[in-house]
Amino acid sequence: MRYIFILFFLYSSLFALQTSDKIFECTKIFEQRKGELLVELERIDEQKQALNSLKIATENLLKKKKAKLDQQEEALNTKLAELTKKENAIKAMRDENKKLLERLKSTKMSKISQTFSKMKAGAAAGVLSDMPTDDAVAILQSLKPKVVGKIFTKMDPTKAAKLTELLAK
Known part of the structure; x- marks a missing residue:
């Protein structure tokens, strides 16, 4: 053992x-x-x-x-x-x-309209006839109807008719 x-x-x-x-x-x-x-x-x-x-x-x-x-x-x-x-x-x-x-435009147109209203109808018609149509219409719009009528009577009828037509617009 x-x-x-x-x-x-x-x-x-x-x-x-x-x-x-x-x-x-x-x-x-x-x-x-x-x-x-x-x-x-x-x-x-x-x-x-x-x-x-x-x-x-x-x-x-x-x-x-x-x-x-x-x-x-x-x-x-x-x-x-x-x-x-x-x-x-x-x-x-x-x-x-x-x-x-x-x-200024208003003042200018006022003076121009005064000038044209003081002019004789024949002279004004001659000047407006020679101007460009738009400028002539602008001036005519600033004038009294009585003055415009006198200017148209002195103007060439064809030009007056054209301006009247443009004024009516």
Whole structure:
């Protein structure tokens, strides 16, 4: 029985040696893998830092671009407001000039009509016959009907008929 016990003891020692060799190999493999994982972790950490730096740089660049864009938009809005203001001023000046032109035309026609009303009918008929039709009609419209009638009696009947037709429109 002793032999069996010794044999058992030897067998278990042998098994223990093999197991310890396997444990030693496993520990060695785990240590190698741990080293590899630490290197990989360090590489990932460096990439993470690089990405964070890139993110911060991109955000700063976007902020600068947005600030510049906002500044340009503000400048454009200012110019647009100035242009609108100038456009309104030009429109007001144009309207004022139209009114002045109308008053000048009215004053001019008033003076012309006074001149023609003071002229003798024959002289007025001669002058109006030689004028462009539109101008003659404008002058005749400003005169009193009695004066127009006297001028037509002294004018060529064809020209008088044409002017009468234009006055009727």
